[in-house]
Amino acid sequence: AEDGIRDRSPSRGLGDVYKRQGWELLLCDDGSRDPATCAWLDRRAGDADLRILRLQHNRGIAAATNAGIAAARAPWIGLMDHDDALAPFALERILDALEACPECQFLYTDEIIADGELRPVDLFLKPAFDPILLSGVNYINHLSLYRRERLTAIGMLREGFEGSQDYDLLLRYTQGLPRATIRHLPYPAYLWRRDGTSYSARFLERATTNARRALAEAH
Secondary structure: OEOOEEEOOOOOOHHHHHHHHOOOOEEEEOOOOOHHHHHHHHHHOOOOOOEEEEEOOOOOHHHHHHHHHHHOOOOEEEOOOOOOEEOOOHHHHHHHHHHHOOOOOEEEEEEEEEOOOOOEEEEEOOOOOOHHHHOOOOOOOOOEEEEHHHHHHOOOOOOOOOOOHHHHHHHHHHOOOOHHHEEEEEEEEEEEEOOOOOHHHHOHHHHHHHHHHHHHHHO
16 A cells, blocks of 8 residues: 555456556546445455555545556556446557557547436547647547656646646646647547536536636646
């Protein structure tokens, strides 16, 4: 254990999973107290295809995400919200795209907008990378793939940008990257659940204020 993190994952099998499939699934629990959530995590603690980190105290989304990034072993990091999902063949398409572009430093995909039951209601087909457009709206968002080495070098996520911590990270991470190292994968790899319960939806004013501060600091 380190910094209040208790790794409840099994020690066997995960290395084989990564070597064979090129990915690992890591869940970081931010000090949950809900009995149902804790019971589910306890039941899955021995799964060979899953790693679970347990924070003893709730530290917020930035700190919890950073704990997960620090524990990850793969060279690429893809961030997912707890209530969203990957589309079929997402991992295969992403791995193919990364292997085809060794110089890539950042990759983002299209996404499916889903309701509370993860039923598709819309499709978001994104344009190529455009820093001017990005300065007005975070159109990239899900699903984004970051190189772990660069994430660590820029300090990962910053606390104090709740609701827009992903926008702040994206602006800092892409700043100075050559355009040729940023790739858009035109495949709807991510199902984004939008049912009005997310932090940014419930605290829109705070999220908007933090987005403006992130943008101001990036320029």
